[in-house]
Amino acid sequence: MPDTPAALELVALSKRFAGREAVSGLSLRVPPGELYALLGENGAGKTTTLRMIAGLLAPDAGEVSIYGHSVVNDALEAKRRLAYLPDDPMLYGKLRPAEYLEFVAGLWSMPAAQAAPEAERLLRWLGLWEYRGELTEGFSRGMKQKLALAGALIHKPSLLLLDEPLTGLDAGAARQVKDALRAFADGGGAVVLTTHIMEVAERLSDRIGVIRGGQLIAQGTLDELRARAGHAGAGSLEDVFLELVGQPQESRPGADVVA
Template sequence: MTGENENDAGSALTVKGLSKSFGQKCAVDKLDLAIPAGEFHALLGPNGAGKTTTLRMVAGLLRPDAGSVSILGHDISKETTAAKNLTAFLPDDPLLYGKLTPLEYLEFVAGLWAMPAGAAGKRARELLEWLELWGNRGEYVEGFSRGMRQKLALAGAMIHDPKLMILDEPLTGLDARAARSVKDMLVDYVSRGNTVVLTTHILEIAERLAERISIILNGRIVAQGTLDELRSRTGAAIGSAGATLEDVFLELTEPA
């Protein structure tokens, strides 16, 4: 870690002046974000606000036009391997290999992150059992439902025990039972000092799980803080200290 990065010590994710345009359309506009290690952070925003583009740049999938992303002190563009070693990214519609079994898939992912074979096998079993996929370990993924695929993708994201998990709509397609087990898993994961950044359209999840929330609109963060801080910021407009996150969200993202 050097110079500027030392300032990011204690921060799991630091985003500075991040910008990305597609043609004439500005998707992310000089976005700043700092998420301390051990935090469960929710990134909320209406459709097309720039959430997914931001997460894809953070994960190193998309090259920003300007700005920097630092993961636990490692600049994603300069220390790519070190940053990726500590990170897991789960896209909103993860593509899996239809002709592999869950175990074979996890073996492959563990290989990509250079995990020792013994530890990877043990961890794969734990994850599949937790996500109730152990009984399906011999089946090809092509026969899985969307929820089962989502759970397997999550297992893939967690197998190498990343310090930072970036999750784009991780609960889409999950039934209530599966959603509960995933939520429990994420809470447990954060309680061990790791960091989660997730986007979701299910505001109840953000309200219950996230310690801090960022609301993004037109590629910029328009509000950030705990739910109470956000409430106090919009309290005057809404007129109630007991406003829900939905009230706050609608107020902050109301078209001008």
């Protein structure tokens, strides 16, 4: 519905570093309930974009709004609805899982009586409950990634940002994280993730955006991107992605494949 605020809306977002434009006039809209994958080669501007959405970097130009709240002008209300999971999340090795979640919940001013049962629910859901008595410094990468995801979800955000959430995970841990993200979106939350694993974006996402040189060069469903790349309903996302990023920039029509 047009009057419903987008979970995330970027308008002409730009950021420069040392004279180089890392993100250039990026605009996109993600509605509630959607899982949106942002794809691009190394240095395309994906992480910079996520960090601006999360309020960790100030944009040079443009706007970021989360459920209608500006990240710049209404930062507190915007960030209450947001969780950001970087590609190498920081945990505290001397804390146990429940202690870590209690600490994170405290940062969000959650009452202990509310945080404790939510922490238990998340640890059980992500298969970490049996390890609740162990220090996180001994966890595998997959266990750490799942605990970081639990920390991101503890305050019940409505928008989840994830930078390469499946890198280095074994098949079992990756399946649990993917199922958790899909369930979050199916429950009405919005997910924006970056990944170099094309199969993940192909199978998991509702829509896909392709970024190159800090600009959104295409977005849409996989079938819409296939049509844009001239694959006529066939071809893997990897094939489509390589075709799109290989097109000369001056020969490309507008980024949106949806009217």
